[in-house]
Amino acid sequence: MIDWGSFGTVALASIVSASLLVTLYALGARLIANQGDFLPRTKRIVGIGCFALCAALVLYGIYLIVPALHG
């Protein structure tokens, strides 16, 4: 009656994707957070990289929402 298989898949996908997004975003925020006047170059680059991956996840979200994009 209840399709536990697909429920499990939904649960797993939700937890993995939400955790991934939050981890990346929080890391990005932490890395570029203003710590005095000086922000080391590597921190800045990695931080921006984290945000870029978040943006990719958001774009994937839009791709999933708009039926015309994925048929």
Place this chain on the structure above:
Amino acid sequence: MDITLIVALVIVLALFFDFTNGFHDTANAMATPIATGALKPKVAVAIAAVLNLVGAFLSTEVAKTISGGLIREGESGIQITPVMIFAGLIGAIVWNMVTWLLGLPSSSSHALFGGLIGATIVGAGFGAIDGGVLLSKIVLPALLAPAIAAVVAFTATKIALAIARGSESTTGSFRYGQIFTSSLVSLAHGTNDAQKTMGVITLTLVAAGFQAGGTGPEFWVIAVCALAIALGTYMGGWRIIRTLGAGITDVSPPQGFAAEASTTATILASSHLGFALSTTQVASGSVIGAGLGKDRQAVRWKVAGRIAIAWLITLPAAALMAAAAELIARIGPIGIAIDAAIGLGVIVFIFLRSRHNKVDASNVTDLIPVVPDDPSALSGTVEKTEKAL
């Protein structure tokens, strides 16, 4: 009764339902960004309205049956008449208005299905309802949706707080991030919820012989449904926003971001991996999970309990009211007129009642008063206040 007239009535009611659906669900996307100050209340509802409008045009997959299989419709089953749909919509609308007055985020889909089920039982007997589908599509998911969302948001909140610990300056980033996640929720909502009303109107037109069977919705149907849900969304449903954003727990920016990310992830996963979950229940579960992720004491369980009760009784309550409306409607044209008059009366009454303790963009983030129906707020009227649930 003239079939054209009843079809016109159904269309008007369906659009009004769509409108209530809009303001009922603004909170799903926008309660937490408003609560954390990520978006100004008016800006938040404007964004949600535009994205719902756009979303309604994006998806062309309209429900093949009005009830999603709950009612045995079609060739071998029963014929749902426009009068039953009319009665069902009255039940759904009245229940949506009542829960809005009480500030409870209940599922609009459940109200719609409940209304249609109630009207169908009166019109065609209990045999018309598929109990198995009811259990597997409504009852069990209603328990699973908040649970899964709470677990996801709990985990996400723990992660966000752990990474951000000791760095106050990340707060701004978390606020900013909420704008994106809440926008995704709004867009996803638009592609789903306006569809239900389009389906109801289209199937009514088909049933009345105004449109060929098996054809999709007319463009004007898509357009008016999109406008109705967007307008409703823009109205804000501030009472429900307050419950979700400030009532269940006090949401900080990292929690808000984690909750929105969880809602987005869970809704997208559920709609693409074949296990449908209610947006409203997912959003509420996420807020509870975000509260728990910070501090177990941070969740006001009394508020959460009221919401859970509202979920449980939404379907039967809408069904009962629709059943009563269907009983009256069976008298004939006079019955339908009585139904319409009572429905209108209830809507006007609830609207006037809501003005006694108005919630709008200016006070939506205030804490909920301990006594929701504060007698002093009634400013001397003798009207008896109903006990909230």
